Ligand SMILES: Cc1cc2nc3c(=O)[nH]c(=O)nc-3n(C[C@H](O)[C@H](O)[C@H](O)COP(=O)(O)OP(=O)(O)OC[C@H]3O[C@@H](n4cnc5c(N)ncnc54)[C@H](O)[C@@H]3O)c2cc1C
């Protein structure tokens with residue numbers, strides 16, 4: 001019998017250490033514009049998450065370098081069989097310059113520990129749930145809006161999506177039609193969900209930033225609601241650019257609303273999806 005060579009010992013050690021990532025097959029890819037795309041991957045059987053959470057997504061490093069990973073909101077609800085993601089394409093971005101080229105059959109890496117604050121658990125009870133996002137900050141709403149508990153806890157759910165151009169309104173058809181066909185929450189969505197898109201850099205029926213439409217009262221007038229937010233009735237989730245989140249959170253605080261967390265649920269919760 002011969003002793004194991006150092007090479008063999010190293011291989012055994014590597015084999016014994018479980019990978020920190022799932023390696024998942026890409027099932028489909030949809031390109032919305034030259035800035036935005038979505039993709040679906042196979043869901044590992046033992047992967048559990050709460051609707052609205054995010055997870056690390058990545059690709060193996062090139063030429064033996066370390067894997068490149070970034071945080072991504074899971075755009076599927078907790079009960080879905082596959083996992084969907086909605087992504088930006090940053091031309092020179094370390095991850096998305098490569099991720100935007102994936103096709104069905106490719107492999108992506110996914111972290112094993114989902115986390116986040118954009119979850120129903122972090123909000124106290126209310127009547128109306130506002131899901132306010134800019135750009136890819138829409139992703140968690142695709143999850144929360146397909147979560148059955150959303151409709152049992154709130155009478156009304158309003159998805160607000162602000163983008164630069166009309167073509168950036170990805171999932172517009174889904175929120176106006178597709179979701180009504182969902183076998184689990186379709187009827188509830190039809191009765192309780194409203195979709196409120198706004199566009200900042202070209203003509204549109206509801207133009208401008210969501211923050212400006214809150215301040216002017218146009219948002220509430222359009223939806224035939226009393227002007228302003230109330231801690232008695234409204235609960236809010238915010239996701240997207242840091243500037244939008246900061247400004248909207250200040251507005252909410254001025255209405256007497258308090259930020260919540262997993263440890264201490266409150267009136268609103270936030271998660272930056274990117275800097276800028
Ligand atoms: C909690 C959390 C959740 C996130 N969820 C998503 C998601 O669901 N979908 C998604 O596309 N990104 C999401 N991001 C951003 C994501 O982690 C990466 O930044 C993005 O994938 C770009 O990676 P990159 O390596 O190509 O470029 P990076 O080096 O990460 O980014 C380069 C620059 O591009 C800009 N940028 C990065 N991401 C975005 C974005 N999403 N929208 C607009 N500008 C951006 C920023 O100015 C940034 O400084 C999330 C980030 C966080 C912190």
Ligand SMILES: NC(=O)c1ccc[n+]([C@@H]2O[C@H](COP(=O)([O-])OP(=O)(O)OC[C@H]3O[C@@H](n4cnc5c(N)ncnc54)[C@H](OP(=O)(O)O)[C@@H]3O)[C@@H](O)[C@H]2O)c1
Pocket residue numbers: 035088134135136162163164165168199200201209210211212241243244245247276
């Ligand atoms: N999407 C595109 O068409 C496009 C085109 C070229 C380049 N890019 C690049 O892609 C990256 C991401 O662009 P993006 O459009 O997804 O994200 P973004 O620049 O954050 O814009 C998304 C939406 O958020 C709005 N917004 C920004 N700050 C806000 C605030 N403080 N309050 C409320 N709303 C606010 C923007 O309005 P404003 O328009 O008023 O800023 C825009 O409608 C950027 O780095 C950009 O340079 C995007």
